[in-house]
Amino acid sequence: MKLIQIHPEDNVAVALETIAGGEALELGGTTALEEIQRGHKVALRDISAGSDVVKYGCVIGKATEDISAGAWVHVHNTRTGLSEEAAYTYGHKTLPLPRTAPRTFQGYRRPDGRAGIRNELWIIPTVGCVNGVAQSLAHSNQHLASGSVDGLYAFPHPFGCSQMGDDHAQTRKLLAALVRHPNAGGVLVLGLGCENLTMDQFKAELGQWDDRRVKFLICQEAEDELSVGSSLLEELADYARTFRREPLPASELVVGMKCGGSDGLSGITANPTVGRFSDRLIALGGSTVLTEVPEMFGAEGILFDRCADRSIFEKAVKMVEDFKHYFTAHGQVVYENPSPGNKAGGITTLEDKSCGCVQKGGSAQVVDVLSYGEAVTKKGLNLLSGPGNDLVSATALTAAGAHLILFTTGRGTPFGAPAPTVKISTNTSLFTRKPGWIDFNAGSVAGGEDLEAAGERLLDLVLEIAGGMLTKTELRGAREISIWKDGVVL
Numbered sequence: 001m002k003l004i005q006i007h008p009e010d011n012v013a014v015a016l017e018t019i020a021g022g023e024a025l026e027l028g029g030t031t032a033l034e035e036i037q038r039g040h041k042v043a044l045r046d047i048s049a050g051s052d053v054v055k056y057g058c059v060i061g062k063a064t065e066d067i068s069a070g071a072w073v074h075v076h077n078t079r080t081g082l083s084e085e086a087a088y089t090y091g092h093k094t095l096p097l098p099r100t101a102p103r104t105f106q107g108y109r110r111p112d113g114r115a116g117i118r119n120e121l122w123i124i125p126t127v128g129c130v131n132g133v134a135q136s137l138a139h140s141n142q143h144l145a146s147g148s149v150d151g152l153y154a155f156p157h158p159f160g161c162s163q164m165g166d167d168h169a170q171t172r173k174l175l176a177a178l179v180r181h182p183n184a185g186g187v188l189v190l191g192l193g194c195e196n197l198t199m200d201q202f203k204a205e206l207g208q209w210d211d212r213r214v215k216f217l218i219c220q221e222a223e224d225e226l227s228v229g230s231s232l233l234e235e236l237a238d239y240a241r242t243f244r245r246e247p248l249p250a251s252e253l254v255v256g257m258k259c260g261g262s263d264g265l266s267g268i269t270a271n272p273t274v275g276r277f278s279d280r281l282i283a284l285g286g287s288t289v290l291t292e293v294p295e296m297f298g299a300e301g302i303l304f305d306r307c308a309d310r311s312i313f314e315k316a317v318k319m320v321e322d323f324k325h326y327f328t329a330h331g332q333v334v335y336e337n338p339s340p341g342n343k344a345g346g347i348t349t350l351e352d353k354s355c356g357c358v359q360k361g362g363s364a365q366v367v368d369v370l371s372y373g374e375a376v377t378k379k380g381l382n383l384l385s386g387p388g389n390d391l392v393s394a395t396a397l398t399a400a401g402a403h404l405i406l407f408t409t410g411r412g413t414p415f416g417a418p419a420p421t422v423k424i425s426t427n428t429s430l431f432t433r434k435p436g437w438i439d440f441n442a443g444s445v446a447g448g449e450d451l452e453a454a455g456e457r458l459l460d461l462v463l464e465i466a467g468g469m470l471t472k473t474e475l476r477g478a479r480e481i482s483i484w485k486d487g488v489v490l
Contacts, residue, residue, distance in 0.1 A: 001448070003027050004268060005044065007057030012041040012073050014055075014264050014346070016446045030070040038427070039264025039346030039410065041073040053078050053348075056267065058299065060351040073348070080349040082298050090313045093305045095363035097283040098276075098452070103250040103459070106467035108185070108243045111210065115252035116182035117403045117466040118420065119243050121145070121152040121236055123188045123229075124179055126202050127160030127195035130219055134190050137229045144237040148244055149185065150468075152233070155418060155481045161195035162490040171483050172197055173373035176205040177399035178481070179214060180375070183419060185243055186213055186236030188229065193220030212239045245468065251285030253466060254376050256397030256405040256419070257360040258292055260390040263410025263426055264346025267356020269454075270408035270426040270442035275362035276455025277406070277462065278381065282364045287376050289400050290361045291384040291393045293323040298351035299358045303383065308365045315369035319385050326486070345410050360408070372484060375401045391415060391482035398481075404465060406458075412437050416473030418481060420465055423472060424458070439465075439472050 003013040003026050013027050019036040028044035036042045041055065047067040052059045061078040071077070108116040121144060123134045131154075138154035145152045155178065159171045179187050191199045199218055206214075215232040219225040257274055259266055278288040296303065300320050307313035327333065347353045367380035373396070376382050386396040390407075394417035397405050404419050410426040412434045425431040428443030440461055445454050465471060473479075 001026065003042070004446075006055060006268060009054055009057050011044055011047055011054050013044055014268060015040055015042060016265070025070060028069055033068060033070040034072050036072055037346065041264070041346065041348065043067045043069050043071045043073050045069045047073075052081075055352060056355040058351065058355045060298075060355060061349040074346070075343060075348050078348050080298075080351060082350060088301065088304055088317050090307070090310055091305045092307070094365065095306070097279050097364060100280050100283045103284055103463055104247045105250060105253070105463045106245040107248040107252065108182075109246060109248065110182050114182040115248050115403070116185070117253075118150045118183040119148055119185040119240055120150050120183060121186045121188070121233060121240060122178070122181075122184040122418070123152075123154040123190055124175055125154075125156060125160065126175060126189060126191040126197050126199065128156065128158040129161065129192045129195065130190050131156035133219055133225055133229070136226060137188070137190075137233065140226070141230055141233050144233055147241050149237055149240050153418070153479045155479070157481055157483050159483050159485065160197040163196065164488055164490065167485050167487045168196065170372060172202060172205045174395070174399050174483055176202065177373050177375060178418060179206055179209075181398065181401065181418070183403060185240030186233075187215070188232055188236060189214065189216045190229070191216070191218045193218045249285070250281065250463060251379070253281060253286045253462070254289065254401045254403050255281060255286070255462065256289045256291070256394070256400065256402030258390070258393050258397065258405065259295075259357055259360065259408040261409040261411035261413050262342050262345060262347055262353060262356065265426040265443070265446060266345075266347075266408055266410050267359050269445040270410075270424045271356055271359035272451050273442040273445060273454040273458055274360040274406050274408060274424065276451050277362075277458040278360065279362040279364055280455055280459050281462075282362075282380050285379055287379050287382060288364075289370070289376060289382045289384050289397055289402055290358075291386040291397055292357065292388040293319060293385055294327070294388045295350075295354055295357040296320060297324070297354055298349075299354035302355075302358050303361060303366055306364070306366050308367050308380075312366055312369060316366060316383055319369050319383065323385070341411050360406075370400055372396055373399055375399070387484060389482070391417075391480060392484050394421065395481040395483065404462065404471075406462075408442070414473070414476065414478055415480060416471070416476070416478030418479055420471045421473045421478075422462070422465060436476065437472055
């Protein structure tokens with residue numbers, strides 16, 4: 001099979017492998033008028049100028065010229081149909097979830113009742129000025145990562161000072177959320193002493209904490225910050241070693257979902273596979289989190305229709321409208337999103353990307369809408385406000401409490417979030433070509449694997465990783481954070 005028509009109403013099909021010009025098409029009863037690369041679209045019938053281009057059963061753009069059956073459909077002959085304004089209505093839909101037998105994983109039970117899937121030591125700087133100290137401490141104390149301590153990591157960033165207003169508040173909120181993360185058995189919070197994110201401010205944001213689990217160090221107040229920091233890390237390691245893995249129900253898991261470096265197969269293979277996984281985890285009583293609001297533009301109605309009630313619907317609409325205002329306030333249009341890599345992979349318009357992106361949300365009800373830096377509190381599918389940027393959104397998913405992150409990609413990327421980051425390839429060639437990056441191949445779906453079977457296979461892998469199996473990014477030591485910034489830096 002070289003072509004797939006995703007929905008019966010589609011007037012385009014997607015090439016599962018490159019089709020030569022003049023080759024007879026399996027669908028549409030015509031021939032390819034030119035080469036159609038893998039992941040790109042071909043017209044199944046004539047599409048007149050100004051008419052809708054339909055994929056996923058949804059309009060993904062308008063034809064800018066007459067397109068003949070068998071022609072390549074892409075940016076040269078298709079434009080977005082989106083604008084800054086949109087009207088939304090609440091059409092509540094409830095779709096069934098799969099029946100799934102109870103599952104468990106080997107995790108860490110924290111004193112506050114939460115589950116963790118890693119038992120690591122984290123160093124969180126409150127300000128970029130102490131990044132070097134944080135990294136030195138992490139490097140010189142790697143011997144502490146022994147026994148039940150799974151690792152020691154520092155998370156440098158450039159902020160915590162010279163920020164104003166909302167940016168200052170967002171940095172404080174995001175870092176405090178990371179300190180609370182249950183994958184950290186011990187956390188050293190590292191400050192300088194003269195930054196505008198003071199340690200007192202940070203403690204107020206953090207709220208209650210366990211003195212055994214969280215330690216604080218202001219470098220200007222220590223004669224030798226490296227010696228003091230090492231001593232504090234030893235105390236944290238001693239505490240973290242008191243935890244052991246034990247069987248925990250899958251309902252305890254929170255899993256983040258995002259995509260990056262997409263291609264024309266993302267919405268056909270990897271993203272719907274993640275959607276099938278999400279439905280299974282939610283059926284088990286667990287939680288998933290979907291972010292990248294700009295990549296919902298054009299497909300947000302699919303999610304809005306599944307909001308559990310009107311209040312959630314209104315929160316979801318506000319999240320999207322606020323993000324559109326964020327774009328327009330900076331003089332940017334809301335509908336120009338696909339990157340050069342996305343376009344090279346076959347994604348033509350933002351609607352094309354978005355309709356594929358939201359497949360990760362499966363069919364479950366949307367139970368809550370979270371602001372940036374806010375943590376998951378409700379079981380089920382959550383929407384999280386955040387941009388599409390890979391590092392920023394993956395950090396936000398971690399701060400929301402995601403134990404791990406499922407990251408679908410058609411082109412590959414080596415980065416890793418603070419939470420274990422599971423890379424899922426949309427195509428088999430990427431899986432074969434980048435074995436050091438990719439954990440799971442969803443390209444098998446293009447080869448005939450049933451999506452339900454792929455979703456079950458992904459659930460098995462997630463439970464293994466939750467139980468201690470290392471991802472490819474963890475094996476490479478790829479751990480980093482990025483904080484969302486909007487306003488002025490002094």
